[in-house]
């Protein structure tokens with residue numbers, strides 16, 4: 001168990017399953033019907049987490065407006081359900097206007113860029129949920145012909161920077177803030193299979209209420225032996 005997780009927190013999140021310190025994580029693409037659970041997820045973030053995630057400590061009312069305004073036809077939301085009612089991790093991909101972002105060497109403006117934002121509820125942290133949401137977003141972007149992923153966070157946000165660096169992002173620091181860019185290879189047969197297997201496993205896990213995590217995980221590894229490694233590319 002990681003040092004900053006208490007016994008109680010560990011018991012509370014047993015539903016994520018466990019492979020040592022890496023949870024068995026199923027990531028599901030969210031739709032309109034997940035909106036109420038997204039609202040609960042964001043409202044469960046404390047003021048500091050809201051600041052880190054949204055750039056300001058949004059009130060509950062502002063969060064409700066934010067969730068109401070999510071356009072699932074434009075943005076892609078990913079969720080990690082701990083049970084059928086509780087989303088412990090959310091990844092958000094939205095297309096960004098390249099001209100609105102800081103100019104960086106090696107990134108031409110004609111490129112298609114998606115901004116990635118992520119949040120994981122405090123008791124479910126340090127179980128690689130954030131990392132896996134990032135990896136799923138990478139595969140999704142590749143399959144949608146998006147060639148660059150972008151993140152923006154505070155330079156003091158150690159876990160986010162850790163995720164970005166592990167992925168090989170090009171990091172730029174300016175006045176205590178960080179912009180990160182990751183150039184992505186085109187999607188291929190493997191990346192499409194990877195995403196399909198992930199989505200089916202997550203849907204099955206959701207339908208079964210998270211009761212057969214181990215068996216579903218075994219099945220997904222059978223269909224996609226690379227599932228625990230970095231997506232190819």
Ligand SMILES: CC(C)(COP(=O)(O)OP(=O)(O)OC[C@H]1O[C@@H](n2cnc3c(N)ncnc32)[C@H](O)[C@@H]1OP(=O)(O)O)[C@@H](O)C(=O)NCCC(=O)NCCS
Nearest residue numbers: 052053117118119120125126127128129130131158159162
């Ligand atoms: C950023 C966040 C999503 C990370 O979620 P997570 O599920 O805990 O992340 P992971 O478990 O995948 O950890 C990622 C890495 O950061 C490291 N890490 C996690 N918390 C850390 C901390 N407090 N200090 C230093 N490193 C930390 C982990 O050890 C891991 O590194 P490793 O793979 O080398 O072991 C989560 O902390 C969060 O929701 N924060 C509030 C919102 C936010 O900051 N969003 C990012 C800006 S959009």
